[in-house]
Amino acid sequence: MAEKMELNEVEVWDGNMAASQALRQAQIDVVAAYPITPSTPIVQNYGYFLANGYIDGEFVMVESEHAAMSGCVGAAAAGGRVATATSSQGYALMVEVLYQASGMRLPIVLCVVNRALAAPLNVNGDHSDMYLGRDSGWIQLDAFNAQEAYDLTLMAFRIGEDVDVRLPVMVHQDGFITSHTAENVRPLSDDEAYAFIGEYPMVNPMLDLAKPVTYGVQTEEDWHFEHKARQHHDLMTKVFGKVEEVFDAFEKKTGRKYKMVEEYFMDDADVAIVALGTTVDTAVFVAEKLRKEKGMKVGVVAPRLIRPWPHEQIVEALKGVKAIGALDRSSPNGAMGMLYNELAGSLYQSDNQPVLTNYIYGLGGRDFTVEHAEEIYQELLANAEAGKPTTPLQQFVGLRGPKLSFY
Amino acid sequence: MKYLGWDELLPGAILFSFKEELDKDACEILPEERPYAETNSHEAYVGDWRVLKPVYNRDLCIDCQFCWIYCPDVSIISRDKKMIGVDYDHCKGCGICVEVCPTNPKSLLMFEERIPNEEALAQWPEKE
Numbered sequence: 001m002a003e004k005m006e007l008n009e010v011e012v013w014d015g016n017m018a019a020s021q022a023l024r025q026a027q028i029d030v031v032a033a034y035p036i037t038p039s040t041p042i043v044q045n046y047g048y049f050l051a052n053g054y055i056d057g058e059f060v061m062v063e064s065e066h067a068a069m070s071g072c073v074g075a076a077a078a079g080g081r082v083a084t085a086t087s088s089q090g091y092a093l094m095v096e097v098l099y100q101a102s103g104m105r106l107p108i109v110l111c112v113v114n115r116a117l118a119a120p121l122n123v124n125g126d127h128s129d130m131y132l133g134r135d136s137g138w139i140q141l142d143a144f145n146a147q148e149a150y151d152l153t154l155m156a157f158r159i160g161e162d163v164d165v166r167l168p169v170m171v172h173q174d175g176f177i178t179s180h181t182a183e184n185v186r187p188l189s190d191d192e193a194y195a196f197i198g199e200y201p202m203v204n205p206m207l208d209l210a211k212p213v214t215y216g217v218q219t220e221e222d223w224h225f226e227h228k229a230r231q232h233h234d235l236m237t238k239v240f241g242k243v244e245e246v247f248d249a250f251e252k253k254t255g256r257k258y259k260m261v262e263e264y265f266m267d268d269a270d271v272a273i274v275a276l277g278t279t280v281d282t283a284v285f286v287a288e289k290l291r292k293e294k295g296m297k298v299g300v301v302a303p304r305l306i307r308p309w310p311h312e313q314i315v316e317a318l319k320g321v322k323a324i325g326a327l328d329r330s331s332p333n334g335a336m337g338m339l340y341n342e343l344a345g346s347l348y349q350s351d352n353q354p355v356l357t358n359y360i361y362g363l364g365g366r367d368f369t370v371e372h373a374e375e376i377y378q379e380l381l382a383n384a385e386a387g388k389p390t391t392p393l394q395q396f397v398g399l400r401g402p403k404l405s406f407y
Numbered sequence: 408m409k410y411l412g413w414d415e416l417l418p419g420a421i422l423f424s425f426k427e428e429l430d431k432d433a434c435e436i437l438p439e440e441r442p443y444a445e446t447n448s449h450e451a452y453v454g455d456w457r458v459l460k461p462v463y464n465r466d467l468c469i470d471c472q473f474c475w476i477y478c479p480d481v482s483i484i485s486r487d488k489k490m491i492g493v494d495y496d497h498c499k500g501c502g503i504c505v506e507v508c509p510t511n512p513k514s515l516l517m518f519e520e521r522i523p524n525e526e527a528l529a530q531w532p533e534k535e
Contacts, residue, residue, distance in 0.1 A: 105419035166418055204421055209432060212424040219420060222410070227420045229413040 002027070002056040004190045005049075013185040015146040015178035019085065019111040019171070020045035022153035024054055025193035026109075029080030029200070032060040032071025036090035037123045038175040039113035043085055057081075065090035069097035069110075076106035077215040079205025081157065083108060087175060088115035091129040095136065101168045102137030103231065104215050107160035108168040110138070111153060114277065115175040116364045124365020125175030127276060127329040130306070131338050137231055139169040139239055140306040144280045146183040149173040151256060154188070157197045158246050164238050166203060167231075172306075174277040176365065188254070196253055235308045243305060261313040262302040265291060269299030271380035272318060274339055275327040276302060279361075279368050283327075286373035298377045309342055315350045318343075322384035323355040325376050329362045336394055355383040361397040372397050408445055422446040437486075448497070457500035459517040462527040463492050468514040474504035490514075511535060 005024070013021065019042045023031070033043040050059050058075075062068045068084050076082040086094060091112060101108050114130050116122040134140065139160060143149040152171045160169035173179055188196065204213050219227060240260065247258040264284045266272065273283045280302040290296040301317045301324075303310060318324060328337025335341070340358035347353065359376060362368045376397070382390045392405035424433070426442045433441060443449045468490050475483040475490070482498035484491040493504075493515075505515045511534050518527040 103420065204417075204419070210428045210430070212429075212433060214422045214424065215419065217420050217422055223420075226411065226413040226416055230416050230418060233413065234418065 016041035018150035030075035039087040065093040069094040081200040085111035098136040105166040122364040265299035323380040358394040
């Protein structure tokens with residue numbers, strides 16, 4: 001029987017340690033992992049916990065991330081609670097198996113420490129890997145700091161493992177800025193955390209020999225479409241309610257409130273930055289500053305849930321806003337950024353038609369500064385005033401060389 | 408098999424092997440007595456994947472069971488250690504059974520799919 005760890009009311013953890021501790025407290029049956037910067041410490045800490053008697057489950061060290069996620073699929077199909085962690089190139093190598101996991105409806109938890117994708121090779125944080133998986137059928141939750149990485153990892157098990165949901169869940173955090181920055185984190189005790197998540201509810205496990213079952217079937221044009229439709233239906237109809245229910249239960253337990261779409265200073269905001277990850281904290285800091293110093297009505301909207309996309313909630317959060325800046329930290333490589341496109345899709349049929357512009361920033365870990373956010377707010381306020389774009393639709397922020405913009 | 412709508416499918420595209428829960432290990436039940444589900448591959452005909460077929464010659468067979476052990480698709484039928492023949496509904500024609508057969512001449516040989524088994528048996532080679 002694993003030993004319990006005595007934790008302080010406030011711990012000084014980085015995002016990786018916060019995720020490792022949540023994984024330990026979930027009493028996982030199998031972790032199959034292959035380390036990659038900057039998520040390495042998540043499984044490294046986990047191995048340390050195991051070696052010191054704090055973990056009962058299996059820890060399988062495999063030969064690649066493709067094998068790591070494959071091991072997770074096998075263990076989850078067998079009937080166990082399963083999780084792992086990865087970043088960037090490792091995430092890219094997992095992609096094939098991400099679709100297998102969601103298609104087989106295996107509620108694996110994947111801690112993703114966001115990092116740029118090569119080439120050129122880069123270990124620092126941007127959202128390229130996070131965006132890469134957005135059609136993979138997983139639930140994607142985004143943490144903006146270490147506390148949220150801990151909280152959302154715990155909640156991910158309860159959301160994904162629900163018998164009506166049965167879908168894998170990614171919990172994203174920004175490489176280095178969150179993963180390697182020590183912050184104050186308030187954890188639950190081991191008993192409280194496990195009681196919150198609950199026992200793993202097994203559904204059709206392969207190890208039930210009285211009821212043998214096949215996972216990973218082949219279906220052609222006569223069956224494939226129906227299976228994919230069933231999965232999409234469940235993502236669209238069963239996840240939002242469950243996420244809300246788990247967020248509410250977590251608030252009752254800890255006092256920490258989460259929403260599918262987070263809003264900051266949005267009650268009377270004329271313009272909003274929509275962003276993900278640690279950029280949200282920067283934007284919130286700047287919004288507060290501009291409100292205090294200049295009386296500017298600026299706010300921040302941040303999707304906590306990226307997939308399934310909270311279409312109704314995002315429209316509600318942006319009601320009454322006159323201009324929006326969609327901030328994408330991933331090279332769209334020949335299109336508008338993901339947030340721009342999702343927002344355009346959600347707002348096109350809504351009553352509110354704000355001016356929408358796109359900012360590409362922070363690739364490969366390039367700093368996104370307070371000055372950048374201030375400039376963006378100035379431009380958004382000008383757009384709101386004019387009732388039309390006063391800048392190109394897509395602009396690059398913090399880039400050397402001639403100003404780069406499109407449309 | 409009846410085509411089901413998306414709302415009638417089990418999540419995860421999983422398929423159960425049997426129509427009912429087993430009260431003992433499936434290995435202890437003879438294949439012909441197992442309650443295979445309609446969706447089990449046992450019920451499917453995949454013999455048309457084959458180009459060449461193994462033909463079995465009872466007169467030469469010593470019931471060593473090598474072919475039964477080595478067949479990668481459980482398509483050699485044997486009961487009580489006695490060879491019965493080949494399951495042509497599932498055999499893919501890989502030829503491994505012929506390769507491992509130790510008799511001289513072999514008790515299993517590959518023939519073109521169009522040749523009837525009686526004709527194949529009449530063409531069987533002599534001992535070398």
